[in-house]
Every structure is written in structure tokens, then in C-alpha cells.
Amino acid sequence: MNGSTNSALDYGVDDAHHLFCEDENFEERNEAHIRGCVCPEDVERVVEECKIDTVWKNLDNDGVLKLNFSMRDKNGEIRRKQLQLTLIDKSRKTFLMTRIDVNNIYVEQENAKKRLLEALNAAEQASKVKTDFLARMSHDIRTPMNAVICLANLGQTYPDIDETHDCLKKIEASGQYLLAIINDVLNLSKMESQTIIFHPTVVRLQDFIRETLAIVMPSANEKALRVDVKQIGITSKYVKLDTTYTRQVAVNLLSNAIKFTPHGGLVQIIFENISREGKFVRGKMIVKDNGVGISREFLPRVFAPFEQENAQDDAGRQGTGLGLSIVKNIVEQMGGTVSVESEKGKGTAFTV
Template identity: 30%
Template sequence: METAKVIVEIIFSLALFINALLFIPQMITIIKKKSAEGVSLLTFLGFLVIQFSVILHGIINQDYMLAIGYFLSFLTCGLVVFLLILYQKNNIQRSLKLNVVLEKILEQLPAHIYWKDKQGILLGCNTKNWKDFGVKSLSEYLGKTDYDWLPFDQANKIRQVDQEVIVTGKSKILEEIRNTIDGKNRIYLSHKAPLKKDDGSIMGILGVSFDITKIRKAEMERFEMLENIIALMPGHVYWVNREGYYLGCNDNQAKSAGLYSRKEIIGKRNKDLPWNFSVEMLPETLDKINEQVMDTVKSIAVEEPAILQDGTEAIFLSNKVPLCNKEYKVIGMVGISINITERKENEKELMLAKEQAELASKLKDEFILNMEHDIRTPLSAINMVAAQLSKNEIDLNKNKKLINIVVCSKEIMDYCYRTIEYLKIKFSSVPMIEKKFNLRDLVKRVINIEKPAYDSKKLDFNLEIKNNIPEFLVGDDFRLERILINLLNNAVKFTHNGFVKLTVQHIKELDNRNIAIQFIVEDSGIGIPEDKLNIIYEEFARMPPSSQALYKGQGLGLTVVRKLTEEMEGEIDVKSMVGKGTKFICTYPFKKSISE
């Protein structure tokens, strides 16, 4: 019995000790969280009273083991109560501070914040809200409704929205118009949500409203500017929805369509526009083009016929693009059309003028060929007959007249030949033909043509062809020959004594196949005045003038040389001094013969 009693007492002592330790985890939790939230102070005070009663009971009954055990529990429970009292006091202080901060924040918020009950009675708001409505204090504002501050129609609309939020239990964002203390309408962006109790039941609404009047005004100004830009844009600007109904246009489109205002076009189709009332297929044609743009999602440029309000036919060049939303889904079409009727008429006139010019060119070519045949052929016959008669005529007087006929007919033939040659070159009747030719043979032919002229004037003629000149070249030998003939003819004509010299030299390799050859025609003739150098290539320019009858010719030789040089993509330069002579320097590109 004694042993069992000892064991029971030991177990009882351990139980009392464990009971004291049970309060320690709660202390640690409170200390870590620094908060007494979720812990009942009243419960622990009850524990504390019970433990104190047990301690007194133990002392009275001299059960010191019981008294000591519960004293330990009393200490740990007392520490818990102390922490609860400490942190609840701190929580109250923090709550008070937080309330003060929230009040300061509410006072400084630029928006209107307010909350009302189900009847629309104001329960609270921030400072800006009641000040903007001209109220002197919050107390004066509370307990009132919107009907007490706003015009009936404004208050009624606000009340309807509040009721919708309360009934549906869903938030709503919208724009509202309210009068403020200055008597002006202000636009507010309002976000209203149901105000709920702890049990989730709706007790009213909570609202936040921002004054967006300035933003809306700026947007309206930009919108009006955009509207004015569209209205005044040149050409015809318009846009339609997916079903082909017009959503808008500029002033030109409205005017041409026979409308008084561009707003009238909204909701109309092509067949509904006054300018299409008198036609049958035109609206259908326009609709098909618009549908093509929207169906293919591709922009197009197309010429479209139109009948204007005054009944005149017109042609428009239209650029049309599909109109898409943010999801790139086609919702319509935008078009810009320019009236090109005048341009099309000009094109017709230009085409007619081109045809007439081509006809005139053909007639000109025929005239040149006829002139070459009809004039040169009889002149050649006259020249040949006169030359034959002069050989057999023994009468000196008649012989002299026949020789004059021979000389004059020859001059006329030469004149016609040079004129025809000039006309052919001027009007590009001679095609560019590149072929292989022997340069030295070409130069000899040219010299032989001019030999009688410089022999008769007893001039020294010098020819110098550099050794590095290829024997064969590929190029337009006809043009090169005509250039050298004209230059040498002028050199001989304007040189009375001294020399005429032709130099041919290699300038440089342009690439593996192309080379530059330079031809220099130099004489010791009368020279060209410096102030005349800029006109020597003009048509019919002569130095001295033909009226002085010193030199024969039409003044076309150098004009032909310049024209042929340009066609050969060459260069020509001249250096001259009066009384000393003239030097023409011509440079042309040729190809080396690959079969030389």
C-alpha cells in the first residue's frame, strides 16, 4: 500500500508539472507573432482564478505538493495573461494609429470616396467629397442623399445605378455627370461596389469617383481636330462596316454623293446614296469591290466609275484597305478615292498626240527618203550629163558654162547630202550598230575622201597611229567615220596654209574588254574666237557668217559631230587660238575584238 501511494504521488507531481508546461507553447506563439489575435483573455483569466483557488485549498489542507504544482501553473498562466494584456494594448494602439493614417489618406486622396446605405443615405466620405459640394463640414454632409445636393435628373440617374449594384451584387464602372460648388457640370469616372457586412449581406454601396473633366475635354478637342482633319481631307475618304453600311466620310464624299452633311451618310449603303439613284449596276459594282477587300483581307488599288450628283461621269482611283479590330478580325473597310477624270482625259490627249507625233515622224522619214531620191537623182543626172558634155565641147564659152553647171550641181548635191545626213542623225533614223571593223582601214578611207581637198590647197597632211592601237575594234564604225570626215573637212576648209594632222592613240583600259581610244584633229587654220567656242556646236552656227561668202557650208558639221559623240557615249573637247589653229580632241569607248 505504501509503495502504491508513493507511485500515485509521483505521477500526480509529474501531472502538475506537465500542467504548468502546457501554457509555455502559448507564450512562445504570442511572443513570435507579437500579437494576441485569436487568444481569449477571459479564458486564461478563468484558468488563473481556478489555479489560485486550488493553491489556497492546498495550503489550507496542508497539501503542499498540490499547492506547489498549481503554483507553477499559476506562474505560466499568469505570464500568458500578462502577454495577452500587453499585446492587446499594443494592438489597440496600432489600430488607433492606423485609423489616424487612414483618415489622413482619405483626406488627401484626389478622388471622391463615399459609402451609402440601401436607401441612398450617406454614411461617410472623404474630405474632398463634401468640400467639392460646398458643404462646410462632414457632419452636415452625413445623413443626406444625392437628391439634397444635385439636380433631380442627375441624382435620379445616380440612384438608379446604386440600386443596380445593390440588387445585382456586382460592381459597376461608369461615367457620371455631377454639379459641383462652382455650378458647372463635372464628369466623373465612378467605380461602385456593394458594401457588405461581416456575414456577407449587402448593407449599401461603396463608391470611388475620379474627376476626368479635363481629360474628357482634351479628348474631345483631339476628337474634334481629327474630325475636322477628316472632313477637310482632299479626295474622298470613307469607311464602311462588314455589312457595307457607311460609318462615316469626309466633306468631299458627302458633297459628291449629294448629301447636305457627312453625318447623313452613316447607316446608308451605296444604293441609298443620291448620286447612285439614276444608275443600276454601279452600286453593285462598288459593293463587290468592297466585299473583295474585306473577304481577302488585302488592300487594293482600283479605278472605279462614278456618276456625280450633277450627272457627269467620273473615274476615281481608289485605294481600299481592310479595317481590323485589336484581334485582327475584319470589321469593315477604309477607302480613299481621288478623282482622276481630268488625268484620264489628259492621258487620252497625250496618246492622241503621241499617235500624231508618230505619224508626223513617219511622214518626215518618208519626206527625207523622197528628198534623197527626188532631188539627188536628177541632180546626179544633170552633173553627169554636164560633165560628159564639157569633155566634148570645144567651144570655150560653152565649155566654161558646162563646167559651172558641173560645179554648182555638185555643190547642191553635197548640200542635200549633208542636210539629209544631219536630219537622219538628228531624228535618230540611223540605228546604233556595233560590229567588228579595222580601224586603220577606216582612217585611210576618211583620208582618201579629203585628199583631193588638202592636195588642191597644198597642205601638209600628217597621220599618226600609235603602235599600241589594236588592229580590230568592235563599235559603231559608221558614226566614227562620219565624225572624222566632218572634223577633217572643217580642218581643211578653214586652213589656207600649213598643216592638218590626225592622231589616234590608246588612252586607257576601261576593263578586260573595253578600251578608250582618242582621236585628235589639229590644224594651223584661222582658229576660233574664245567667245564663240560655246556656240560652235549649235545648228547652222558658222564662223565667219555665211553672209561674208568666205566659206561654203551649212554650219551643221560640228552639230553632227556632237550628236554622234553623245550617241557613242564619248567626250569631245576643243582648244583654239585665232590665227594659230584649232585642235579637236575626241575620246570614245570601244571593245577589243576577241577574235583578232
């Protein structure tokens, strides 16, 4: 392309077909070609950037200008192209114009941008979730801590032993809740660093069930909930498991069900055989409720740490949002799986 004469001559595999002739106006012929094949969203930009004065102004220090755009090829496919203009004679403003297909590179770059954007969004979401968690936890700690301080002060002023005893019971309950929050945070930290050591032992299944229910029944009774236990296909009285961590899984799931089931509702814990392997039977535990349920949008995040659906609207339902994440960590480190099925307004079922 000769900028001083506004003309160009092209060379290609097909010598019989030329886009430019030396006696034609380059800018007019080039604009017609651009409008005929370049995609609409790039047309005006490419027309402007291919004008001789614009090219001359935008050259880099090496005398090169590169333009990227999309165009439809002879097969009708949209491809990404790069036009490179290289200055070869400054006095005559003469340029070598080359066009290459950069579609594969462009697709890779766009995919990389998409992955980076997704990673950035995920990081921002994780940061927001942790910030929300810290705000909730600060509130959850402050409320019982204020109760501890106030009740301790009141207890010192009561002459009646019964009133003092009532204050002490409430102080103990608040202290237990504070301890539960701290334990949740510490447990998650330990599990994420994969420092759990399991100690499976043979125990009576009925004993395990009885001792587990003893932990959660006070909360269930406060809401007049019915808690049913079912055994399907269970023929052995004994099971082999790590009592401490398996109970923590069961208690977390039951506590979650109790928390989100309205007054007078139903919570079920079901033990079921699913296969026999030699002397051992592989089983599953299901915790079901007919509570508020989980929305379809939130289900993929239900096991994520710090996450709680409608956390801002459920101030009455205290918790750290770590219980289900702890369940998932324990179960997976045991070599098992945990899944969830739920429908908003109808209830939830967790299967371990």
C-alpha cells in the same frame, strides 16, 4: 490714317515707339519717314503716291492701293516692301495702312523675269541664226545650180569631146556639192529626232584611216596642205566601230580643218589609247590644225546648228554650218564626248 484731318496713328509690337501722332501733319511726317529709309530710286515716287489726294485718286474698285518699294532695314539690308492702304470709312477718307515684307516674292519674280528674258533672247538668236542659215544655204544652192545650168547649155554647143567632158566633170562636182548640202540638212533632222541605229563591226584601223583620208585628200591637195596621221599607244590592228558614222565624224572634222587652214598649212589626225577595259581599249581621236582658229566668244556656240563664225565675211568658205553639230549628235548618241580647244590665229583641236 485719316484723310479728312491729315493725321494718322500707328500701332506696332513696340507700343512705346510710334511713327505718327494724331496731332501731327501726316503728309509731312510720312514724307520725312520715307526720305529717311526708302531707297533713293523710289523716294520721289513713294512720296507722291502716299499723298492723300493721290491715294484717293488711285484706289482700285475694292478701295485698296498697293505700293511696292525698296528700303533699308535696321540691319542695313535692302528689302522689298509693300505698303497697302485700304479704305475703311469713305466719308472721313479713313484708311488702314499696313506694310509687309515681300522680298522673297520680289526676288522670285525678278529671277523669273530674268529667265524669261534669257529664253526670249535665246529664241530670237536662234531665229536669227536660222534666217542667216537659210540665206547662206539659198546662196550656196543657187551658185552651183547656176553653174549646172550654164555648163549644161555650154556642153550642148561644144563640138569638141574634151570640152564637153570638162563641162560634165564640173556639172558632177556642182551636183555633188548640192547633194552634200541636202545630206547635211537631212542628217541633222534625223539625228535630232534620235533615229540613228548604229552597227558596230570589227575593222582594220589602217583601212579605216586610208579610206577616210581618200575622201578629204583632194581638198587638202588643192591647198597644198600636209595631212599627218599619228598613232599613240595603239597596239591592236583592229577596232570596233560603226564605220559609216565614225567616218562621217572624222570626215566632217577633217573637212572643217582643211577649210579653215591656209595654203601650205598642217592638219593632223591622232589616234590614242586612253584606257583598257577588259578585252577592250577605249581611245580618242584628235583632229588638229594650224589654221585661223576660233574666237573665245564663239567657242560656246561652235557645235550649235546653223552657226558659223563670221559667216558673212567668209563667203569663199562654202558650207551649211551643220558639220560640227552633226559630229556632236553622232558622238553623243554613240555614248562619247566631243570637245574643242582653239586660239584665234593659231589653230584648233577637236577631241572625240
